[in-house]
Amino acid sequence: MGFTFILSEKREAAERIAKALDEQGRPKSYREQGVIYFEAIHRDQILRVIPAIGHLYTIAPRERGYNYPVLDVEWAPAYRFNKRLAHTKRWIDAIEKVSRGASAFVSATDYDVEGEVIGYTILRFACGGKERGAKRMVFSALTNAELRKAFQKLSPTIDFRLAEAGETRHIVDFLWGINISRALTLSLRDSGKGFTKLSAGRVQGPTLGFVAEREKEINSFVPTPYWRISAVLDVEGQTYKVEYLRPRIETLKEAEQIVERCKSKEGVVKGITSRTYEEEPPPPFNLENLQSESYRLFRQAPSQTLRLAESLYLGALISYPRTSSEKIPPTVNCEEILTSLGQSKEYQNLVSDILRDRPLRPRQGKGEDPAHPAIYPTGNHPQSTLDSRQTRLLDLVVRRFLSAFAPPALSENVRITFDLNGELFFLTGRRILKEGWLRFYAPYARREENPAPQLREGERVRFREINYVEAYTSPPSRFNPGSLLREMEEHELGTKATRADIIDTLGERGYVSGERIVATALGLGVYETLNRYCPILVSVKFTRDLERKMEAILKGEGNRREIVAEASTLLTQALEEIKENEAAIAESLSRALQISNSLKRIIGPCPVCQKGQLQIIRSKKTGKRFVGCTNYREGGCTATFPLPQPPYRIWTTKRTCRICGWPTITVKAPNRRPWSLCLNPDCPKKASRKQG
């Protein structure tokens, strides 16, 4: 008798599927090449469930050699091209062996573009061309009920449109990534500027563009002065901040005149308006909203949030997180989930309030996803201890889900206008009349309340103080991971699954840095070079149009061959442009690299001359490294400090010593933890250490 071979995407998912489908709920586990797989008995059928470990196959050039253009590509095992994926060979071997003799094949990978490509390539290459006859298990949560239902209602085939869309994306991204990276790297090498690997990608380029353009705006920003009239009102011993009707006064003279006219500080209430408004609860999370909210509340990077959400999904605690949907469809058994959540003390009261009002109608958002609903809690209780970050993210998802069933919040906004010798001031107050969903989403909801004073029209009031305050216009704020993710989404760059990784990649390549994202000298240099000599590589429009075309494959409009051909044509043109301007590109990139490398050597401001910067220098005479001041030539600053020599590794931190305020560096000895070294030879910390 044959068996049914089920391919899942991850180990935890494989185990959950096997447990849910096994009659006893206790599948047997085996190992092949060290890869665990499970055998379950389901209605006298043997099921073998084996996990993959992400992508086992990758797009690769047919021909070897570090040159370009590379346009002829194929699927190949990932371990052949990436040393870090060497372990995936065992997975391929194990899948080949475990699937041998199977009478039926089922793909149970995550139901999205990447999951479908993983399933498609493994069934095609590791299982010997079984992608055509294989069935598809479609589910959005790893709960027993959902998995059993999915197995009962198997789709007759895998989703070939999804697989084709994914394959197209892999090919196009690979072609652009490898060719542009090689073209930039080789332009440097061939122009005699050395060999430094530079990289660029189809989505990376325009994303770097957002950060670089913002950086340029900030760096060339000139603030202009203006004045605010600041006033404080005194009502029955309580003080209230009051604003002048015009938020900005453009000249000092006028600001002085306004304050002069108000010097009596006696005013009258000119008018009171109040308005009540209902605020609907927010819809349940999709991935973008979850990432943004998690960044707002916990300062958690989007990629980190995605990883945590995936761990909660694999623990069957929430539904599939890589979704664009903000809708909970009727197929989700909300009553069961709520009842289960209500067993927990912290949600008990909230759930009983929701269940009192029938029928259950969750607030639906605009976001849609054909494959998955919005992120919702499954109602399952954690079977193992969650860490603090998982716990708070789960709580956030639960409270957002609960608030989707809650009534709107009702607030009252009051605006009181004052007349002071013809000058108009106002204050606004906000009072929450009915908490509604705010109670369900506490402590995450923003609930700003500032009640206005009880005043009547015509009433005389006395201001405590009226002044003018000098202020300056500010440059636009820098992106943070959350806002950059939103910018990418707004411009339709990348997919919900890849955006967070693209932001991380820009950081890893040294193009951007910091939580308030700054474009580095290298990032600005690469962007400027591409924008000048090959603008299509940083074009938002080109990338967005290509994204739309790839999305259209899902609707049956367009196909892989056409899109890859079109992308290849444009790529070839771009490569020709790079080739034509090779020398100029190399010059521009080399300059950016030089600046970037010299900035990496800067340790901090020189505490001796207070003018230059301390930097790491290598002695031409001895080859040894030491710290010197950049103000040596111009200002004659002779400050020098010794540095630990190899095998000690050192790197700059831009941090200062807590005791003496001098710059510090990080030092690492072989097999030892890194430590912070203060450059001040007379640092009190060192003296106290010497004394024991």
Added chain:
Amino acid sequence: MNCPVCGASSRNRFCPVHERAYQNLLAAYEAWHRALEVSWRDYLERVNANSNSGIWVRDVCVFLLRNGTGDR
């Protein structure tokens, strides 16, 4: 021609980034003059000391002040 601020090659007086900063400086002077009746030199000193000023703008301010071209 090289940018006198950073040494990068340039077609104008400054390289593109410092030229943009210089143009912004020129454009904002009118608002400053109207607001505070400051001289060009005083303006450059104030912008250079302002924490909201961009780094390229400050580079240009320092250059103009140091090289005696602080007067427009």
